[in-house]
Amino acid sequence: xxxxxxxxxxxxxxxxxxxxxxxxxxxxxxxxxxxxxxxxxxxxxxxxxxxxxxxxxxxxxxxxxxxxxxxxxxxxxxxxxxxxxxxxxxxxxxxxxxxxxxxxxxxxxxxxxxxxxxxxxxxxxxxxxxxxxxxxxxxxxxxxxxxxxxxxxxxxxxxxxxxxxxxxxxxxxxxxxxxxxxxxxxxxxxxxxxxxxxxxxxxxxxxxxxxxxxxxxxxxxxxxxxxxxxxxxxxxxxxxxxxxxxxxxxxxxxxxxxxxxxxxxxxxxxxxxxxxxxxxxxxxxxxxxxxxxxxxxxxxxxxxxxxxxxxxx
Amino acid sequence: xxxxxxxxxxxxxxxxxxxxxxxxxxxxxxxxxxxxxxxxxxxxxxxxxxxxxxxxxxxxxxxxxxxxxxxxxxxxxxxxxxxxxxxxxxxxxxxxxxxxxxxxxxxxxxxxxxxxxxxxxxxxxxxxxxxxxxxxxxxxxxxxxxxxxxxxxxxxxxxxxxxxxxxxxxxxxxxxxxxxxxxxxxxxxxxxxxxxxxxxxxxxxxxxxxxxxxxxxxxxxxxxxxxxxxxxxxxxxxxxxxxxxxxxxxxxxxxxxxxxxxxxxxxxxxxxxxxxxxxxxxxxxxxxxxxxxxxxxxxxxxxxxxxxxxxxxxxxxxxxxxxxxxxxxxxxxxxxxxxxxxxxxxxxxxxxxxxxxxxxxxxxxxxxxxxxxxxxxxxxxxxxxxxxxxxxxxxxxxxxxxxxxxxxxxxxxxxxxxxxxxxxxxx
Numbered sequence: 001x002x003x004x005x006x007x008x009x010x011x012x013x014x015x016x017x018x019x020x021x022x023x024x025x026x027x028x029x030x031x032x033x034x035x036x037x038x039x040x041x042x043x044x045x046x047x048x049x050x051x052x053x054x055x056x057x058x059x060x061x062x063x064x065x066x067x068x069x070x071x072x073x074x075x076x077x078x079x080x081x082x083x084x085x086x087x088x089x090x091x092x093x094x095x096x097x098x099x100x101x102x103x104x105x106x107x108x109x110x111x112x113x114x115x116x117x118x119x120x121x122x123x124x125x126x127x128x129x130x131x132x133x134x135x136x137x138x139x140x141x142x143x144x145x146x147x148x149x150x151x152x153x154x155x156x157x158x159x160x161x162x163x164x165x166x167x168x169x170x171x172x173x174x175x176x177x178x179x180x181x182x183x184x185x186x187x188x189x190x191x192x193x194x195x196x197x198x199x200x201x202x203x204x205x206x207x208x209x210x211x212x213x214x215x216x217x218x219x220x221x222x223x224x225x226x227x228x229x230x231x232x233x234x235x236x237x238x239x240x241x242x243x244x245x246x247x248x249x250x251x252x253x254x255x256x257x258x259x260x261x262x263x264x265x266x267x268x269x270x271x272x273x274x275x276x277x278x279x280x281x282x283x284x285x286x287x288x289x290x291x292x293x294x295x296x297x298x299x300x301x302x303x304x305x306x307x308x309x310x311x312x313x
Numbered sequence: 314x315x316x317x318x319x320x321x322x323x324x325x326x327x328x329x330x331x332x333x334x335x336x337x338x339x340x341x342x343x344x345x346x347x348x349x350x351x352x353x354x355x356x357x358x359x360x361x362x363x364x365x366x367x368x369x370x371x372x373x374x375x376x377x378x379x380x381x382x383x384x385x386x387x388x389x390x391x392x393x394x395x396x397x398x399x400x401x402x403x404x405x406x407x408x409x410x411x412x413x414x415x416x417x418x419x420x421x422x423x424x425x426x427x428x429x430x431x432x433x434x435x436x437x438x439x440x441x442x443x444x445x446x447x448x449x450x451x452x453x454x455x456x457x458x459x460x461x462x463x464x465x466x467x468x469x470x471x472x473x474x475x476x477x478x479x480x481x482x483x484x485x486x487x488x489x490x491x492x493x494x495x496x497x498x499x500x501x502x503x504x505x506x507x508x509x510x511x512x513x514x515x516x517x518x519x520x521x522x523x524x525x526x527x528x529x530x531x532x533x534x535x536x537x538x539x540x541x542x543x544x545x546x547x548x549x550x551x552x553x554x555x556x557x558x559x560x561x562x563x564x565x566x567x568x569x570x571x572x573x574x575x576x577x578x579x580x581x582x583x584x585x586x587x588x589x590x591x592x593x594x595x596x597x598x599x600x601x602x603x604x605x606x607x608x609x610x611x612x613x614x615x616x617x618x619x620x621x622x623x624x625x626x627x628x629x630x631x632x633x634x635x636x637x638x639x640x641x642x643x644x645x646x647x648x649x650x651x652x653x654x655x656x657x658x659x660x661x662x663x664x665x666x667x668x669x670x671x672x673x674x675x676x677x678x679x680x681x682x683x684x685x686x687x688x689x690x691x692x693x694x695x696x697x698x699x700x701x702x703x704x705x706x707x708x709x710x711x712x713x714x715x716x717x718x719x720x721x722x723x724x725x726x727x728x729x730x731x732x733x734x735x736x737x738x739x740x
Binding site for chain 2: 012089090091109111112113114116117121131132133134135169172195196197198200201
């Protein structure tokens with residue numbers, strides 16, 4: 001299909017076909033960077049700006065590698081909260097990026113909707129790399145890619161997302177993507193970390209992890225974002241670990257033997273997931289990192305006008 | 314100045330004029346002097362053709378914000394009152410959130426003295442506490458005697474004892490206390506109500522109980538003291554229920570609702586357009602239904618604009634960092650008429666009552682009428698007429714007008730203040 005979208009702001013407003021186009025394009029991308037000579041000339045002369053208002057190592061590095069392997073010029077621009085409080089306005093920064101020649105701006109921001117504002121303000125194409133607690137489309141796409149790779153298909157699977165759903169943009173993007181590709185979505189976490197209205201979205205809500213894992217094909221374990229936790233949302237990390245930690249013992253007791261474990265990283269080892277599970281062959285956490293580069297190459301490639309099938313020939 | 318209004322039909326909720334009779338109205342020296350089926354032989358300095366339009370008592374807005382002094386780029390008093398008359402309002406109550414805050418008798422008098430040069434009447438609210446900090450009381454009696462129509466801080470007051478004392482003290486003058494009922498400790502920096510939309514859009518949100526629990530406090534203090542508590546911008550279904558309960562128990566409270574909450578819901582927040590980020594936040598469809606019902610049945614006394622102007626640079630920012638508020642003076646009534654009256658959801662007379670007699674009762678003013686001997690404050694509105702407010706046409710300086718560019722099916726034809734045409738739309 002032709003990919004005509006100007007920006008990638010979230011999976012909620014994307015069609016199933018667009019999501020599949022990205023996943024299908026990511027496949028040859030992954031083969032390319034598994035080669036010893038990784039560079040492709042596809043984005044030569046294009047400028048990708050990583051505009052990050054929140055600290056991030058992995059997502060930024062992943063977009064940077066994705067851009068570089070396609071020969072784009074990548075500029076990393078981190079905006080500290082101090083310059084925001086100094087009065088440097090968001091739209092001024094956006095227009096500066098445009099004046100610097102940005103073709104694609106990859107933005108991470110603590111405010112939901114900031115990528116939408118950026119997309120309205122500049123002519124550059126915008127990729128949302130995480131906005132507040134709203135969406136994180138590239139993470140969800142790499143999760144979908146990983147599930148497809150391991151399970152063959154997403155249609156008909158049951159996927160359980162565990163953790164702080166309330167503050168999770170990864171969870172929201174995953175819910176949209178999984179539902180559009182035909183999976184059944186469950187979420188599990190402390191009741192204080194479940195946002196209102198999820199049942200109206202067709203999501204099954206669990207506060208008992210064992211029940212949520214029963215029959216699940218995939219478990220996506222969210223990072224407990226210690227920096228985002230206001231005191232009192234759950235009693236203690238120790239209790240969280242006991243009630244919602246993914247341990248080998250729990251998997252043996254209640255999960256399907258072929259369950260696939262995902263984690264967006266970086267993991268709080270011994271809190272939401274134990275080191276043994278991280279190293280378990282059923283856990284795809286390392287592949288997720290590589291798949292993330294492939295998916296982001298596909299996003300950059302399609303947004304800069306590439307045709308999905310051109311890479312395979 | 315003799316002004317003749319030809320061929321309009323009167324809606325006069327506070328009077329005995331039957332709706333729908335075609336009349337001519339003659340105003341002289343600021344008063345209505347004749348109302349007759351046909352006035353052909355009178356000399357007039359000006360004539361307004363009101364054929365096919367309603368002639369209504371001038372609207373009263375109980376709740377607007379102005380940037381003068383302190384933030385004149387948001388809105389000045391002259392632009393505010395020009396916007397008001399374009400929207401059909403002949404009296405506007407302005408909150409004290411200027412800079413410095415309107416917390417002294419001098420500041421109230423200074424605003425009152427501007428009267429003659431402005432397009433319509435401006436009624437100042439005096440701050441309840443010094444610098445609107447919610448702590449030290451201002452000189453309440455002096456503010457009232459200088460001309461404050463009501464007292465209030467224009468933001469939630471946490472100190473219940475202070476609210477109690479003000480409700481007792483103000484009874485000597487019969488002055489209402491304007492209360493922004495919200496428990497900020499439950500609100501916690503939210504910009505939306507808890508709902509499926511807030512979850513989808515990733516907005517920080519708060520339970521309706523943040524409003525309800527604060528409303529209950531105000532209602533109980535009004536019952537305790539017998540003082541006049543006016544509940545500003547009720548915005549949730551629960552809020553309406555508590556106000557209904559208070560009124561059924563004959564507790565002396567009045568309540569208002571903002572126009573935007575009657576025509577929009579939180580479904581629009583997904584575009585992150587900060588013109589829709591208002592205080593209190595837009596509610597769900599169930600909230601909107603309850604507010605319309607509350608307004609129709611009189612549980613809510615008045616509909617207000619809560620006109621809160623901001624500049625482009627203040628509003629063109631990330632959604633959760635934008636200030637709360639929307640401009641509305643110029644579009645509130647045409648939008649309400651379209652959504653409520655043209656759609657058949659509310660009789661025209663009911664909406665007019667909530668824009669005229671309702672707010673007058675809240676302020677303790679005489680109910681405005683279209684009748685001989687009454688002041689000639691009149692609004693002429695043409696129902697069904699397609700109209701759109703374009704950015705370059707608005708009188709307000711505000712950059713945060715949610716209804717810019719949105720077509721409505723009702724237009725303000727002319728606004729008459731004290732017998733003078735202060736606005737007339739080109740036809």
